[in-house]
Structures are given as structure tokens and as C-alpha cells.
Amino acid sequence: xxxxxxxxxxxxxxxxxxxxxxxxxxxxxxxxxxxxxxxxxxxxxxxxxxxxxxxxxxxxxxxxxxxxxxxxxxxxxxxxxxxxxxxxxxxxxxxxxxxxxxxxxxxxxxxxx
Numbered sequence: 637x638x639x640x641x642x643x644x645x646x647x648x649x650x651x652x653x654x655x656x657x658x659x660x661x662x663x664x665x666x667x668x669x670x671x672x673x674x675x676x677x678x679x680x681x682x683x684x685x686x687x688x689x690x691x692x693x694x695x696x697x698x699x700x701x702x703x704x705x706x707x708x709x710x711x712x713x714x715x716x717x718x719x720x721x722x723x724x725x726x727x728x729x730x731x732x733x734x735x736x737x738x739x740x741x742x743x744x745x746x747x748x749x
Contacts, residue, residue, distance in 0.1 A: 646701065650690055657683040711737070 660680040693699040695707040722732050730742035
């Protein structure tokens with residue numbers, strides 16, 4: 637369960653980082669300049685790394701806000717999201733080859749060429 641009425645410091649900051657990453661990814665799609673796309677991609681990758689680090693810090697006993705329950709909740713949410721996404725991919729004709737905590741790989745079966 638997550639408290640939703642009052643957002644704390646970390647959820648507020650991570651939400652801002654995620655929103656910025658989403659905006660940058662949109663800018664990448666809209667840009668026709670390969671150099672600009674590369675720079676924007678580096679920025680969104682840096683933000684992705686920063687968000688992943690937050691999870692890692694919750695899992696580290698020397699972190700100021702160490703909380704194994706928060707770490708476990710993040711892992712459970714990620715696992716649930718990946719499972720739902722893999723099921724949806726299968727509905728669209730993809731076959732899941734491999735999955736881990738970061739994502740999954742698929743192939744398309746019965747592709748008409």
C-alpha cells in the first residue's frame with residue numbers, strides 16, 4: 637500500500653525526474669536533428685540511471701532512508717507491471733524470450749513478409 641494524500645520528499649522528486657524524462661523522450665521523437673537526438677538521449681538515460689539509483693539506495697543499509705519494505709514494494713510493483721506488459725505483448729502476437737527486472741525481449745511469430 638502506498639500513502640497517496642501527502643507526497644513525501646522522495647516521491648515528489650522522483651515524479652519530477654520521471655516527468656522530465658517523459659518530456660525529453662517526446663522531444664527525441666519530434667527532433668529531426670541526429671545530434672540533438674543523441675544529446676537528448678544521453679539526458680534521458682542519465683535520468684533513468686538516477687531513478688534506478690533511488691531504488692538501490694532504499695536497498696542499502698547505510699542509506700539515510702534505508703527501507704527494505706520500500707525496496708520490496710518497488711520490486712513487487714515492477715514485477716507486476718512487467719508481467720502485465722508481457723501478457724499484453726503476447727496478445728499482440730509477440731513471444732516473450734527473456735525477462736528480468738529491467739524489461740523483456742520478444743520475437744514476432746507468424747510475420748507476413
